[in-house]
Amino acid sequence: MTTVTPLEHLTLPFFDARHREAAERLLDWTTSAFAAIAAPKTTQDVDEHCRSLVRSLGEAGILASCVPRRDASGNAVLDSRALCLARELLAQTSPLADFSFAMQGLGSGAISLAGSPAQQEAYLADVAKGRKIAAFALSEPDAGSDVGGMRCEAAPVQGGYVLDGEKMWISNGGIADFYVVFAREPGTTRSAGISAFIVDADNPGLEIAERIDVISPHPLARLRFRDCRVDAGMRLGGEGEGFKLAMRTLDIFRTSVAAAALGFARKALRLGVERALSREMFGTVLADMQLTQATLADMATAVESSALLVYRAAWLRDQGMPTPREAAMAKLVSTESAQRVVDAAVQIWGGAGVRVGEEVEALYRDVRALRIYEGASEVQRLIIGGGIVKAYRG
Numbered sequence: 001m002t003t004v005t006p007l008e009h010l011t012l013p014f015f016d017a018r019h020r021e022a023a024e025r026l027l028d029w030t031t032s033a034f035a036a037i038a039a040p041k042t043t044q045d046v047d048e049h050c051r052s053l054v055r056s057l058g059e060a061g062i063l064a065s066c067v068p069r070r071d072a073s074g075n076a077v078l079d080s081r082a083l084c085l086a087r088e089l090l091a092q093t094s095p096l097a098d099f100s101f102a103m104q105g106l107g108s109g110a111i112s113l114a115g116s117p118a119q120q121e122a123y124l125a126d127v128a129k130g131r132k133i134a135a136f137a138l139s140e141p142d143a144g145s146d147v148g149g150m151r152c153e154a155a156p157v158q159g160g161y162v163l164d165g166e167k168m169w170i171s172n173g174g175i176a177d178f179y180v181v182f183a184r185e186p187g188t189t190r191s192a193g194i195s196a197f198i199v200d201a202d203n204p205g206l207e208i209a210e211r212i213d214v215i216s217p218h219p220l221a222r223l224r225f226r227d228c229r230v231d232a233g234m235r236l237g238g239e240g241e242g243f244k245l246a247m248r249t250l251d252i253f254r255t256s257v258a259a260a261a262l263g264f265a266r267k268a269l270r271l272g273v274e275r276a277l278s279r280e281m282f283g284t285v286l287a288d289m290q291l292t293q294a295t296l297a298d299m300a301t302a303v304e305s306s307a308l309l310v311y312r313a314a315w316l317r318d319q320g321m322p323t324p325r326e327a328a329m330a331k332l333v334s335t336e337s338a339q340r341v342v343d344a345a346v347q348i349w350g351g352a353g354v355r356v357g358e359e360v361e362a363l364y365r366d367v368r369a370l371r372i373y374e375g376a377s378e379v380q381r382l383i384i385g386g387g388i389v390k391a392y393r394g
Contacts, residue, residue, distance in 0.1 A: 006089060006266075014081060014311040022065065022082050023089060029060045030093045043217045046096070047175050050219055051133065053100040058130015062086065066105030067128040068112035068252065078105075078112075078252060080314035084259035088310075091263025095366040098260050099218050102253065103172050106374075107134025109249040110180045110196050114237035119198065123178065135176035137167040137199075137223060138246055144169070145379050147182075147246060148190040152225065154183035154197065160232045161197065163225040166209065169373075173221025174208050177201050181225075182242045194242035198234045205229060215365040250374055254327045255313045257374050258334035262306045264367045265338040269299045271360050272345035279350075286348065299344050302337040309333050325387040332380040335370040342367045 006027065010020050033056045040049040057063045065086055068078040083105065090098040108127045111119055126132035143149040152165030163183050170179070178200045185193040199206055205228025212220040237245055273296060276287035286292050313326035342363045346353035353360050371377050 006092065009307055010085075012307075012311060014315045015085075019079075019081055019085055023085050025060070026062055026086055026089050029057070029062060030089070030097075033060060034093060034097060040096075040217075043213060046217050047219055050096055050100050050172075051175060053094075053097050054104065054133055055130045057097070057101055057104075058128065063101065063104050063130055064128045066101055066256075067108055067124055068105075069124070080252075080255060080317040081311060083253075083256050084310055084314045087256045087259040088263040088266070091260040092267045095216060095264075095362075096218060098263065099171070102256060102260065103136070104128075104130075104134050105256075106136045106249065106253050107172060107176065107178075107180060109136070109252055110236050110245050111198065113248055113252075114196070114241070114245050115198075116233075118233070119236070123198070132177040133172055133175055135170055135172035135179045136249070137170050137173075137179040137181040139169045140166060141168045141222075145376055147243065148194075150182065150184060150194065152181070152183040153186050154195055154230070155186050157229075161195075161230045161235070163197070163199070163205065163228040163230060165225055167223040167225075169212070170221050170223055172219050173223060174211055175219045179206075179223070180236065181223075182246055183225075184242075185239070188240075191243035193240055194246075195239050196236040196242040196245050197230050198236065199225075199228065199230055203228060203230065214369070216362075216369060251324065251327060252317075254374055255310060255317065255323070255330050257370055258306065258310045258313070258327075258330040261331075261334040261338035261367065261370045262303065262310055264363055264370075265299075265303045265306060265334070265341040268338070268342040268345040268360065268363050268367075269296075269303055271363070272296065272299060272341075272348045275345075275349050275360075279348075292348065295344050295348065299341045302341050306330075306334040306337050325384050328375070328380040328383040328387075331375065332377055332384065335367075336377060338367050339371060 007023050037052050037056060040046045065082045087098055087102060090101055104127050108124060111123050127134050140150050140152060152167060154161040154163050178198055181197050181199045182194055205226050207224050208221050209224035210222040214220060276292050277285060279286040309330040313323050313330040316326055317323045345360050346364055349360050352358055355361055
């Protein structure tokens with residue numbers, strides 16, 4: 001029905017030919033390999049579905065675009081535009097496909113940034129090929145946005161560390177092959193004393209304390225560490241450098257969260273237009289009514305505004321520029337706008353919009369968490385506002 005193509009916006013000057021080629025390969029995957037993966041019928045099926053997605057994305061070479069690699073100068077590099085474009089397209093295909101793709105990058109990002117050559121060799125290639133599932137273990141029951149409030153401890157012992165404490169809301173919890181865990185040295189406070197460690201899933205002392213069900217099902221868990229011994233060679237970077245490493249990792253992937261929100265919003269706009277064109281009402285169709293057209297105008301404008309912010313931030317990062325405010329603006333606007341666009345699509349669908357099983361109903365659940373994870377909207381406002389004040393003070 002629609003003549004709008006998923007790659008229409010690649011005519012923007014932010015993109016190069018390689019981005020169009022990568023996007024076309026990803027679209028081929030969505031119509032071939034993805035179509036052959038059975039959709040989960042129950043929440044119990046979600047784990048295996050995500051494992052299948054990771055394997056398939058790895059075999060197709062798609063995961064390589066979310067795993068930073070070291071360049072000749074030793075810096076971790078990533079094509080931010082390719083990463084964002086992949087998440088935008090995957091979000092339109094399947095929230096779990098987007099989730100599986102993104103977590104491979106976030107879960108291994110700290111290894112790319114601070115891992116030793118041996119650590120990188122042991123994990124990154126397998127992550128990029130879908131042979132190992134990664135997880136990022138930062139949040140705790142009482143430390144989400146306030147990372148400095150974490151309580152999980154890493155006590156130094158001969159030859160390594162002993163971890164004790166809990167981690168909460170850990171994506172891929174229960175199916176990951178390894179976790180990048182952030183914990184503090186006993187007696188330290190706030191950001192001081194936090195270090196990062198690679199902890200394999202079968203490491204004694206690590207257990208899945210609870211599997212967590214949320215409105216948009218995906219693998220999620222609470223982790224518990226009890227006398228969990230970790231060798232010194234599994235620490236990432238220097239002692240006490242974990243807080244900065246966590247922030248650097250989140251900074252790389254924050255704009256991609258905005259891109260996923262953009263993908264959800266594009267899908268919601270499409271579903272809204274299709275419903276408006278087909279829904280008969282008062283002797284005409286909904287799309288011919290001025291109020292509906294005004295709603296569609298607001299939805300489309302929100303989508304395109306978000307796209308410009310997302311790919312501006314990604315382009316700037318690819319030019320080597322620091323982008324804390326730009327990434328925060330992209331995430332804030334895109335996630336908040338996506339929530340409104342999806343809500344408008346549900347309204348256009350009417351009663352059918354809240355019927356379980358409809359795509360637009362699923363979108364309503366899928367989009368909500370994006371305003372919270374990897375920096376809630378309130379945190380993004382603090383980053384933006386603080387940056388503005390600092391810039392004007394000089």
